[in-house]
Amino acid sequence: MRFEQLLHETIEEMSAELTGPPSGLAAASMARGRRIRRTRRIAAAAAAVAAVVAVALPWALLSQPQRRAQPAAPGLPGGWVVTGVGNQVLDRATGKYVTLPVRGTVLPAPTGDRVLVDDGPGSVRLMSVRGTDVMTVDTTGLGGAYNWSPRGDRLVTQVIQKEPFRIGFAVIDARTGAVTRHWINHARYDCSRCTFVWFGQETVVLPIADRSGGEAAELVDRLEVFDALSGEHYVSVPAGLTPSGPFSQSPGGQYIVGDLDGTATNWRLIDLATGQLWPFPYDAVWVSSDELLAAHDGKVYVLTRQGTVTATIDVNLPGPGKISLGPAR
Amino acid sequence: MQTPEEAEFSAFVEQRAHALLKTAYALTGDRHAAEDLVQSALAKAFARWRRIDEPEPYLRRMIYNEFASGWRSRRRQAEVTVAELPERAGPRYLETDTALRLLLRDALRALPPRQRAVLILRYFEDLSVEETAAVLSCREGTVASQASRGLAKLRELVPQLDWSPDLVEGRR
Numbered sequence: 001m002r003f004e005q006l007l008h009e010t011i012e013e014m015s016a017e018l019t020g021p022p023s024g025l026a027a028a029s030m031a032r033g034r035r036i037r038r039t040r041r042i043a044a045a046a047a048a049v050a051a052v053v054a055v056a057l058p059w060a061l062l063s064q065p066q067r068r069a070q071p072a073a074p075g076l077p078g079g080w081v082v083t084g085v086g087n088q089v090l091d092r093a094t095g096k097y098v099t100l101p102v103r104g105t106v107l108p109a110p111t112g113d114r115v116l117v118d119d120g121p122g123s124v125r126l127m128s129v130r131g132t133d134v135m136t137v138d139t140t141g142l143g144g145a146y147n148w149s150p151r152g153d154r155l156v157t158q159v160i161q162k163e164p165f166r167i168g169f170a171v172i173d174a175r176t177g178a179v180t181r182h183w184i185n186h187a188r189y190d191c192s193r194c195t196f197v198w199f200g201q202e203t204v205v206l207p208i209a210d211r212s213g214g215e216a217a218e219l220v221d222r223l224e225v226f227d228a229l230s231g232e233h234y235v236s237v238p239a240g241l242t243p244s245g246p247f248s249q250s251p252g253g254q255y256i257v258g259d260l261d262g263t264a265t266n267w268r269l270i271d272l273a274t275g276q277l278w279p280f281p282y283d284a285v286w287v288s289s290d291e292l293l294a295a296h297d298g299k300v301y302v303l304t305r306q307g308t309v310t311a312t313i314d315v316n317l318p319g320p321g322k323i324s325l326g327p328a329r
Numbered sequence: 330m331q332t333p334e335e336a337e338f339s340a341f342v343e344q345r346a347h348a349l350l351k352t353a354y355a356l357t358g359d360r361h362a363a364e365d366l367v368q369s370a371l372a373k374a375f376a377r378w379r380r381i382d383e384p385e386p387y388l389r390r391m392i393y394n395e396f397a398s399g400w401r402s403r404r405r406q407a408e409v410t411v412a413e414l415p416e417r418a419g420p421r422y423l424e425t426d427t428a429l430r431l432l433l434r435d436a437l438r439a440l441p442p443r444q445r446a447v448l449i450l451r452y453f454e455d456l457s458v459e460e461t462a463a464v465l466s467c468r469e470g471t472v473a474s475q476a477s478r479g480l481a482k483l484r485e486l487v488p489q490l491d492w493s494p495d496l497v498e499g500r501r
Contacts (some may be wrong), residue, residue, distance in 0.1 A: 002491050003480075006433055007449075007452050007453055011449070013430055014358070015354065017354075017360075018351060021342070021350050022364055025346055027339075029371035029374075029375055032368065032372030036373060036376040037376045119373075162468065165468050165470075167468075
């Protein structure tokens with residue numbers, strides 16, 4: 001049997017297994033939709049109110065713990081902290097967690113007090129952990145995988161222009177939401193997923209595709225580093241993996257932890273001095289030249305460079321959501 | 330008592346939700362994940378219902394985009410990593426179309442979300458490369474490369490299938 005015919009039959013067969021949409025789908029969708037609208041209104045109102053209040057009230061009053069504050073942040077090695085779990089984010093001014101009244105993905109900055117809230121295409125906002133100073137980001141052409149700079153003052157993401165086709169990276173100012181687009185030579189820098197992440201203080205990195213393993217493989221040949229300010233190419237790094245962010249590289253720069261093949265399951269540690277790759281149990285951030293942290297399944301693991309877990313720390317924050325980590329301020 | 334907007338939205342869901350759910354199920358292969366995907370898209374659509382002219386194409390684009398961009402937003406779908414198909418059936422069993430369909434279903438689930446979305450748009454929805462790129466908000470070259478990789482993986486996982494030369498050589 002031919003592929004197209006079999007694909008049609010397979011999907012039709014799957015469809016026939018569906019008895020129909022769940023009851024109350026419209027009502028549930030409308031309820032969620034109303035929450036999205038309300039959240040947008042609250043955020044806009046919060047920004048307006050904050051602008052007035054900031055003038056009228058002393059700063060000390062503003063920094064009072066909020067009503068829904070959670071227990072204090074657990075201390076992690078190297079002074080690192082859990083900066084957020086889902087929409088619960090750490091207010092470093094008080095050392096307490098507050099719940100942001102938003103839906104969508106919440107990405108707290110590793111340091112500072114800014115948070116990115118991603119409600120999907122066309123709805124990305126930056127705000128403080130207190131829900132104030134809200135800035136809407138112009139997401140035209142942006143790829144959607146936002147990555148914080150180590151200082152929490154900027155983010156980077158992929159940017160694509162369709163006509164004429166161009167690809168590059170966008171740097172977003174965390175305070176103002178202003179987007180600066182830098183285009184790269186895609187013919188020279190042949191990327192597959194073209195995901196940019198921050199790498200060092202002032203540079204971003206792009207994994208270049210290694211197509212020698214066949215078209216199905218999502219392997220990486222090397223990393224190309226670009227200046228975040230000028231967009232200029234800076235240097236090549238012979239690392240065949242995809243780092244997750246600026247803390248994927250060890251303090252001295254010799255080691256990088258990253259994703260081998262885009263599956264987010266095959267983590268590797270590379271020694272740039274020898275080019276050797278070792279399996280690593282989790283995606284991890286470096287807190288010192290010998291110690292790493294990994295957030296997994298609601299816990300934070302402390303690991304050696306060899307990938308041995310030496311301690312497990314409970315986050316003690318209820319609810320699901322991605323755990324974000326950040327260094328001491 | 331519903332507002333006119335709510336009544337219009339409810340009527341749309343009643344008429345078209347099943348079709349949208351089928352699309353989501355073809356992508357996810359999991360009923361609960363499909364319902365979640367559809368409800369999420371419907372909620373976002375309702376939030377801006379007054380500004381949407383053609384709800385169904387808009388929702389389909391959202392469903393495909395949200396599914397395919399799972400890797401981009403790090404809200405990664407649980408992927409089934411299948412180096413080899415489990416319980417590879419014997420030659421006689423494989424002669425039946427039912428067995429082939431089951432094999433293909435498993436093989437589709439082994440693909441990364443974007444490749445799966447591209448193949449379903451191209452070969453089930455019969456969209457052109459250009460139309461697929463528009464739905465997924467990516468360039469045509471990406472569609473072609475993702476289709477090529479997806480088909481290569483499927484050929485590897487379901488070698489028993491009749492792979493036409495046009496498909497193998499990327500002309501279709």
